[in-house]
Amino acid sequence: MTATVERAPSTGGPKLGVTGWLRWGWRTLTSMRTALVLLLLLALASIPGSVFPQRGTDAAAVEDYLAANPGVGAWLDRFGMFDVFAAPWFAAIYLLLCVSLVGCIIPRTYDFIKTSRMPPPAAPSRLGRMPAYAEVACAEDALDTAESYLRNSNWRVRRDGNSLAAEKGYLHEVGNLLFHLCFIFLLLAVAAGGLFGWSAKVIVVEGNGFTGSLTQFDSFRKGRLVNPDQIAPFSVVLQDFTASFQQSGQQRGAPTQFEATAEVTERPGAPTVTEQFSVNSPLVLPGVKVFLTGHGYAPEIKITAADGTVVYDDPVVFLPRDGNLTSAGVVKLPDLDPGFALTGLFLPTATIDPVQGPISTFPEAQNPMLFLGAFTGDVKTGGNVYRLDTDNLDRIGTTSLAPGQTWELPDGTTVEFTGFRDFANVSLAHDPGRWLALVAAGLVIIGVSMSLLLHRRRVWVRVSGQPDTVAEVAGLSKSGSGRVHDDVREISALLEKSET
């Protein structure tokens, strides 16, 4: 083959050469061997996706990795190692696989439709060469016996003269084609979800809400073909959030139940209904599902300037740092003169650990404490809202407060820890390919089961000899199973003339 290909350009027959090339390329691409190599390559190419942190799942981990390994990291990044499943080389493999697959199943489907109505081919002359074979002494009417047996067990039978040919297991082929075809549909559904779907994350404090608009989301990912102005027009207000935890035992502190109650309005003007949702049981709105994925605490902080004006009075989302919800957060007030900021640790069940300092020992609020540090100076906004850059700031005091307590700073500012609320981590997802994916996946399972559990095979029976009649029974498997040996054994046992 290579020889033809190399000769093609120099023979000066460009048309022939090009078509020859193409045909060779197509045949190679759609061969079983190429499919196999592509499958193995696909497996190999997925491995880095589990070794290196991925932007798609954990963008922060990627940044940390890049910061820790600047040299190697930059090179890894260049080869797409942090976004393997969106990398061009990964796409190249599965696109080639898809083309190979289509190129393989279309002709196969065509062949199958053409041959599926035909009777099986007549018995070859030398049955002894078949992979399964037996020879038995039999009665004179053995061929009739064999024919009625085969017909009764749903074989497709053809009889010519002294021989029978039979075939069974057409559904193996149907299943195989169904499986490969639906695998393509599954990939298309995933692609559709990627192009037309979007997802978002929101942190919502009890009492607050959000609507289906970009400005309300903390993060947003969308497919290429999504118009961000046409996100669903719902609004959700989180009324109540409860979390319960394992109270004792080795797993003490592990969450046992999260439940959120929300007031939901599907679109402006629609009636407002109260609904509950929890992990594994999302809120289903038209065009979007709302999932509860986590929670934390938002201490309510009230800051009053020396002149008595209230400059801040809001719950502040503190991000959990550990399983016991030791949580950290900041308040930035850059507009005051001088700028003012607080950094804080909220501990639902506070303890002072001799080594780690103040930490929480249980996720439920059994002994809530707020540890605060106050700073003045040039407070910068922008950047991470959960972090404070203290480089150019003066620390003017630290304290710890229980709910209801007030802290008076040297300059007369007072900080009151008025209470705390729960917040919920919510994800929103819209994936229009979901149902297609589910149907395709179901058909994939049916198809692959049919393909692997049903066996396509042929058997032949030839009867010869006058006084001492002998039956030859032979079989050939058309799918990679040994089932046909059982068939040959059964048929020969049936035909074998008993000794009496």
Next chain:
Amino acid sequence: MAQLSNAAVYAAMLVYTLALFAFAASLAARRVPLAAKQPVLVGAPGEEASDAAVEDEPGRRSGNIALSLTWLATVLLIAGFVFRGMAAGRFPLGNMYEFSLGAAIAVALVYLVAASRSDLRWLGVWVVGAVLLTLGVAVTLLYTESAQLVPALKSWWLVIHVSAAAISGGAFTLSAGFIGAYLIRQRAEDRGTSDRGLASRLPDAERLDALAYRTIAFVFPIWTFAVIAGAIWAENAWGRYWGWDPKETWAFITWVVYAGYLHARSTAGWKGRKAAVIGLIGFAAFLINYFGVNFFASGLHSYSGV
């Protein structure tokens, strides 16, 4: 109830250990009489038509004792599993310890069912060895007290997904035993040394290859289903059915490699040894998914009390 469960698991491990010795003794004594191994049909890799003829084959008695012990141990293990579920008041597949118990049961049951249909006593050492290893890791490294589930795990899809994964694990383990035996036996047959050593105690290569294929053909749809059930659960819990988290990635790799095995078996030039190696790689991918990802990677799946 939790103590009862632990006692049953330890008792099961003891009985498995006895079974392991009995299987080893049986394998050491086994001599397959050459004449009895000739299949009735030319080239048929089908069932051994010669079971009756080898009634007093050496090692048969200890093999049967080993099988009975394995049944007993498995019943004990199932009891331990059920008690564990009763202690927690839920389906006992909520952390790596419980999943390991389930997987060990699945390995043992898949083997015992297969062994009741054809003579697989020679494979007992591998299977019981794998069960003991799984249980050993479970009780030493993975043990967690029985407790309620974290919210993300409260789902029937999870139970279905994990059960299908455990059954798949059982069948994958069996297939790896067949493939390993096939590679040993094929090598000996090629060198003409199949009447000596370990190889002489194994069935012929063609039959081992057929057994490996049948096992994988049986489990591939189940594994496909397990992966899809997991995706449905993930959609319910996290809002996306596939997110390439390390556990999902390795489930996919396992699936693709076994698909590769199935293709290799019907591709000229890849049949036989190369296909067998792909089958072993598939098992390795499954093990990485089972152990490696839980211990070393972090992702949404790694909450399971390890």
